[in-house]
Amino acid sequence: MNVNEPKIRFKVVILPEWNNKEKGNFWEEVSADLFSQYDWKVIENIEFDGMQTDIYIKHDEARETGLIECKFQQEEINAPTIFKLMGQALYKKVDFAHLLSTSALNGKAKAVVDEYTKTQKPFRLFIWSSDKLAEKFMKIHGIQLPERKFISNVRTITLLVTHKKEFFWIAEEMGESAIPYRAIIFATSNTKNNYNSEYWKKYFSTNEIWENLEITVFDETLTEHENKSTNESFSEVKKVIVSNINQAENFYDYHRPCRPQDFFGRCKPQDEFWNFVKNVRDEETDLRVVSFSGSTGLGKSSLVLKLASDCRQKPEYKDNFYIHHVDVTSINQEKATLFVIAVIRKALQEAIDSGFVDLPDHQVSIESAEPPYFDSKSIKLLIETLKKSGKVIVIFFDQFEEILTKDSLSYLYGLFEQAAKEVDSLKQNIVLGFCWRTDVNLSAKHQAYFTWHNLAKIRKDIYFSEFSQQDSLSLLNEFENYLNQNGNRLQNSIKKWLLNNCQNKPWLLKRFCSDIYHQHNEADLYSEQKKVITKFDIKAIFDKDIERATLIPGSYKCLMNIAELSPVDKVDVGNQFNHDVINSLLNSKLVIQNGQNYKIYWDMFREYLLEDKLPEMTINYRPRTKISTVLKIFRLLKTCETISDLASGSGYANDTVQNAILDLQNFFQVTRNKENGKIIASEIFLNLKDEEIAEKLAEQIEAHVVIKKIYEQLKPGESMSLYKFQKLLSNRQTTAKDYASKMLSWFYFTGLLEKRLNGIVRPTHAKQGKEKGKLLDQSDWAQPSLLDLL
Secondary structure: OOOOOOEEEEEEOOOOOOOHHHHHHHHHHHOHHHHHHOOEEEEEEEEEEOOEEEEEEEEOOOOEEEEEEEEOOOOOEOHHHHHHHHHHHHHHOOOEEEEEEOOOEOHHHHHHHHHHHOOOOOOEEEEEOHHHHHHHHHHHHOOOOOOHHHOOOEEEEEEEEOOOOOEEEEEEEEOOOOOEEEEEEEEOOOOOOOOOHHHHHHHHHHOOOOOOOEEEEOOOOOOHHHHHOOOOOHHHOOOOOOOOOOOOOOOOOOOOOOOHHHOOOOHHHHHHHHHHHHHHHOOOOOOOEEEEEEOOOOOHHHHHHHHHHHHHHOHHHHOOEEEEEEEHHHOOHHHHHHHHHHHHHHHHHHHHHOOOOOOOOOOOOOOOOOOOOOOOHHHHHHHHHHHHHOOEEEEEEEOHHHHHHOHHHOOHHHHHHHHHHHHHHHOOOEEEEEEEEOOOOOOOOOHHHHHHHHOHHHEEEEEOOOOOHHHHHHHHHHHHHHHHHOOOOOOHHHHHHHHHHOOOOHHHHHHHHHHHHOOOOHHHHHHHOOOOOOHHHHHHHHHHHHHHHOOOOOHHHHHHHHHHHOOEEHHHHHHHOOHHHHHHHHHHOOEEEEOOEEEEOOHHHHHHHHHOOOOOOOEOOOOOOOHHHHHHHHHHOOOOOOHHHHHHHHOOOHHHHHHHHHHHHHHOOEEEOOOOOOEEEOHHHHOOOHHHHHHHHHHHHOOEHHHHHHHHHOOOOOEEEHHHHHHHHOOOHHHHHHHHHHHHHHHHHOOOOEEEOOEEEOOOOOOOOOOOOOOOOOOOOOOOOHHHHO
């Protein structure tokens, strides 16, 4: 092929609703002329499976039989497919076997074929891939390539066979961004019908091919200039926008991933990542896809920024590894199907432009919007250079699962899957990375769920958990230094409270650090009142954020609009809301700009706006008193305001009252004025009946670590002995008895557990235990029987 001629591919469209018989009949009719040229006659169609058809044929003159396997898939053919074909050929004792495939063989499959064809074997093996099939059908049907002057800027041209068995040329014209931007449709000598551009747009969209490209139907009656001008938007094609991960502006900015210099902990994930990419470089692993997996707010995006920074600055990494990261929420819906190839091209080009890859003035191009993406000469040269120099490029897609929020973008997971499988089949020094949120709720039928789990066998997973206590302490120590440098200080009492109550959640620690820096009083208030943090406290924090950010009329409506459509084109938002409203949300950082899109700063906050969903906060607080004591003192707060008054009114000792007040502060909306010592209860809460209080407490205490452990062990209706319950609390029996007596009183009252003789039962219906809202005699609750101890 002349160096200036485009690469020729072959593609078949089979309608998804066709059954296996229809697929087989279609291929027989399409290939009838091909078979007749070689004097092949069909003996039997023996298998129609998805995009595969197996056909047995005979050659009368040569008195030979053969097996034809036809595969119409996008991913490359792997070695097991070749082995299967060879096994079938041996079993049927055929004289020859042909694989007709619209995709190429991967490296291992090529090696298998090469090894087989070196010596004489029981049958002859032939592989006709995309370019070979195009050549065969062109010859049979007398199809010529379009004149060169009409495809001068085309690197890839595809001979398309439609479901109507018509042949068309699809020429992909390159744009300024070095990726295809326009598809020019040429009729062939086989074409019976002429279709306009609107037909082709719909056809491509229905079959998920060549989407988002500009469409021009070539008309031979027009001049070359007129054909190029057929589509008025030709010269105004929107470029595909690709944005990197946006990092925080400073230490206390919790709205974005933290700066590399502010990153703490995650030693194990870092070590796992570096070991993995070193193994890629040293050819000690076959995997070429890596994921950072964990629930939201654990620092996955921040770690990507940290690793990318280390690649640029640390001597042991900068000459060996290059990380390019992109935020998937910068995707433009109008050009969505071009996003993946735009990211790949940009990443590879920037690796060259930065000097990481020694290819001066080399320009990377991706020559087709359809896979394979890495087969252009420019990319092949880059891959060879990486291999020789022992260098690895990692392309990280952050917020990968975020496009789940838009049903119209869910099909993109298929494009990510294709790219991942292609990189995996290449087994070269290019790695694709994904940040994946594990706490997103997906149906097993959802395409993204299927895609992600389908990639598990070719993926290295690196999991994220909560911070360690040392990680949390390191973050707070650095924040303390930051405050000191700015003339402020972090009180030891607040620091200790943060360490003990933020449950080692990075996002919550950063949130309170921001409040302290801006002198909001949330941390002071919580630490003074010894407040346990529950999901309802997160609700209060979110509500205050919304209140501060929506002072301008229309700002709340705009916030909700962005939440519903996120990521949403900023032009669309600007058409509905004025600049003051939008700027107020941007200044509050509840909304951030990414590329040409607006989005809510954090997926957890977005879920709260749309679904009232709150993060699960595990409680490990151990009540100081039984629920009966707490309620008795709580009712006295209608008339009593001090510890001494409550002690007198209840008959309890001061220490008991003090302990009860701690319990009340944590769960009953009770506060204590540090200046005058007065205890204040919410009027609304004071007026609730016991049953209503039980319901409110249940919503908070169901997240208790003890309840979670019990529910892990028991199904609804199942029971456990008191002795086993005590063992959950402590190894010291005397301490466990005391804890059990107090905690069971709360769990029974809230209906989270039921009492049954000397056992404990998980209620059949959630939070509906028989003792809910009742104050029972608890004298025997913590005394295990002899049978319990056996």
